[in-house]
Amino acid sequence: MRLLIIGGTAFVGRHITDAALASGHEVTLFNRGRRNPGLFPQATHLVGDRDSDLSALEGGEWDATVDVCAYFPRQVRSLAAALDGRGGHHIFISSTSAYKVPVAAGFTEDAPLAEVDDPETEELTDETYGGLKVVCERTAADLYGEANTAVVRPTYVIGPHDLSYRFTWWVQRLAQGGTVLAPGDPADPIQVIDARDMANWIVDLAARRIPGSFHAVSPPPPYGFGDLLDAIASEVAPPGTELVWVDSQFLLAQGVDEASLPLWPAFDGYGDINAASPAAAIGTGLRPRPVTRSAAEVHAAQATDPVTPREGVGLSPEREATLLKHWSTSRA
Numbered sequence: 001m002r003l004l005i006i007g008g009t010a011f012v013g014r015h016i017t018d019a020a021l022a023s024g025h026e027v028t029l030f031n032r033g034r035r036n037p038g039l040f041p042q043a044t045h046l047v048g049d050r051d052s053d054l055s056a057l058e059g060g061e062w063d064a065t066v067d068v069c070a071y072f073p074r075q076v077r078s079l080a081a082a083l084d085g086r087g088g089h090h091i092f093i094s095s096t097s098a099y100k101v102p103v104a105a106g107f108t109e110d111a112p113l114a115e116v117d118d119p120e121t122e123e124l125t126d127e128t129y130g131g132l133k134v135v136c137e138r139t140a141a142d143l144y145g146e147a148n149t150a151v152v153r154p155t156y157v158i159g160p161h162d163l164s165y166r167f168t169w170w171v172q173r174l175a176q177g178g179t180v181l182a183p184g185d186p187a188d189p190i191q192v193i194d195a196r197d198m199a200n201w202i203v204d205l206a207a208r209r210i211p212g213s214f215h216a217v218s219p220p221p222p223y224g225f226g227d228l229l230d231a232i233a234s235e236v237a238p239p240g241t242e243l244v245w246v247d248s249q250f251l252l253a254q255g256v257d258e259a260s261l262p263l264w265p266a267f268d269g270y271g272d273i274n275a276a277s278p279a280a281a282i283g284t285g286l287r288p289r290p291v292t293r294s295a296a297e298v299h300a301a302q303a304t305d306p307v308t309p310r311e312g313v314g315l316s317p318e319r320e321a322t323l324l325k326h327w328s329t330s331r332a
Contacts, residue, residue, distance in 0.1 A: 001025045001207050002061070004087060006050065006079065007068035008043075009036040011163050012093065012154075015199035016066055017043060023203055030057060050075055054082035064089040064206035071124055071132060073139045080143040089209040090144040091202060094137050094153045096191075096215065096273040097130035105189065105221045105275035109153070109213040137213075147211050152202060154216035155274050156263055158294055159195035160301035166262035167192060168307060169314040170232055171298045177238040181320050181327075183256075183264040184248040186226025189275040190263060191217040194294045201286040214281040218288030221275040225264070231291040236299045246327045254323060259312050 003020050007013035008029035017040055020027045029040065033047040046056035050069070065087035070076050076092070100112040116131025124132065141149045158167035174180060193216045201216070219227075226245075233241055248266060258266040265271030278286065315323070 001063045002028070002088075003203070003206060004028045004030065004057075004060070004062040004065040005068065006030050006066065006070070009039050011159075011161050012157055012195055012198070013066075013068040014039065014161055015159065015195040016068065016202055019196070019199040019203045023207075025203070025207075028060065028062065030054075050079060054078060057082045061086040062088050064091065064209070066091045066093070066202060066206065067140070068093050070136050071129075072122065073119060073132070073135045076136050076139040077143065080140075087144075089148055089150070089206055089211075090140060091150045091152060091206055092137060092140045094133045094151050095130065096153050096155045096217065096276050098133045098137065098153055099130070099273050099276075101272045103272045103275075105272070106277050107272075107275070108277050109215060109280055148209075150205050150211055151213040152198070152205075152216050153213065153276075154193050154198060155191040155276065156193070157195050157198065157216075158192045158298065160298060160305070161307060162195070162298075163307060163310070164262075165307060165310045165313045167294075168298055168302065169262050169309065170229065171236055171295050172302060173314065174229065174233045174241060175236040175238075175299055177241040179242050179244055179324060180229075181261070181315065181324055182225070182229055182243040182245045183251055183261040183266075184225060184245070186229075186245060187222075187224040188265055189221060189271045190223060190225045190228050190265070191219065191221070191274045191276060192228070192263075192291065192294070193218050194289050197286065197288045201281065201284070204285050210284055212280070212284075214284065214286075215276040215278050216281055216286065217274075217276045217278045219291065220278055223275075228263070228291060232295040235292050235296040244324060244327070246323065250327060250330065251323070254326065256315075256323065260315050260319075262313055 003025050008017045027043040030046045048056040100114045103111050113134045114130035116128050119135045137151045198216045
């Protein structure tokens with residue numbers, strides 16, 4: 001298969017590239033050439049900017065295209081125009097943020113979708129992100145044809161080289177041990193998907209030209225934040241590590257946000273999108289590894305090829321200790 005990947009060297013795209021090359025496919029990467037340009041010398045590298053210069057795509061022809069990084073419908077339209085029918089089966093990477101909340105646990109791909117007031121807005125915020133992804137999905141289906149388009153809606157993507165550092169922060173924090181502040185309720189829904197498992201499945205979807213919309217999520221609901229932290233702790237935490245669960249409203253009143261405690265659904269309703277049914281994706285071949293394995297492998301990767309923590313992600317030891325002390329006092 002001749003596979004075109006828009007992006008392909010950061011995180012999700014990097015693992016898709018890895019999976020495609022490992023399967024013996026002929027891979028072309030189109031990106032700005034700024035992030036990890038030395039990766040994948042066996043692939044063809046086309047340099048350009050999807051926002052301003054897609055001329056490098058002229059004349060090429062591929063059996064499938066994976067668009068990892070479109071956030072605005074204009075980007076979907078300009079890519080389709082540049083490919084001009086030469087991109088083959090189209091796979092668009094969306095998000096479970098595409099759903100209108102609240103949504104019932106175990107929801108399927110036909111649940112109501114989010115809307116955005118202005119589909120041409122250039123403001124990418126928590127309020128517009130999901131609705132814009134929906135517009136991108138619909139635009140892709142219109143331009144490439146529903147029978148030629150697959151939409152992948154992942155929840156939080158985890159694994160080595162995760163630049164967001166969200167899951168990685170919890171792995172590293174629990175590996176330090178001690179008393180760990182755990183936000184919210186242990187039953188708060190959460191789902192993750194290892195980028196490597198998603199990548200292998202996406203490459204297979206492309207090779208088999210499978211259309212439709214799919215949740216790339218694991219584990220199936222019910223699965224709570226407590227289950228997630230327990231799974232991580234079982235692999236990396238030293239003996240004596242203790243989780244102390246702190247009420248969400250208390251944390252919000254203290255000025256703590258969801259970046260400070262990543263993956264925490266800080267506001268009512270937003271955790272709902274982490275309770276999606278993975279049945280459709282599993283039916284087409286998605287095989288998620290256990291969270292315990294991902295945790296152990298992320299921890300090992302941080303020791304050999306570390307990702308630098310993003311600014312603002314996680315609590316400092318001092319801030320965590322202060323919050324735990326105030327929580328204890330409030331409960332006395």
